Amino acid sequence: MALGGVSQEIKQADNEIREIVNKVKSEIAEKLGKTAEVEPISYKTQTVAGTNYFVKVKVADSFAHLRIYKDLSQAVSLHSVQDGKTSEDNIEYF
Secondary structure, eight states: OOTTOBOSOOEEOOHHHHHHHHHTHHHHHHHHTOOSOEEEEEEEEEEESEEEEEEEEEETTEEEEEEEEEETTOOEEEEEEEEEEOTTOOOOOO
C-alpha cells in the first residue's frame, strides 16, 4: 500500500485493535453519549506519519465507525466518530 492510501482489506478485530480502542474508550463514550461496552468488529488502516485506523464497533444495540490515530511515538487519539451505522455499512475513509 502506498503512503497515504487506505487499505482495501477489511481486517477482523484482533488484540491489537482491541487495545487501541480500549485506550480511547472514555472519549468514545463521551462523543456517543453512551457508556456501554465498545466491541471492535473490523477495521481498515491508512499509513501516514503514523497510522489511521478506521474501525467498525458495536456499542450497545447499535454500530459506529471510529477514526483513531496512532502516531510514530505510539500515542493514540480518537479523531472522529460516525454514529448511526448498521452492521452492513462499509467502513469508509473519513
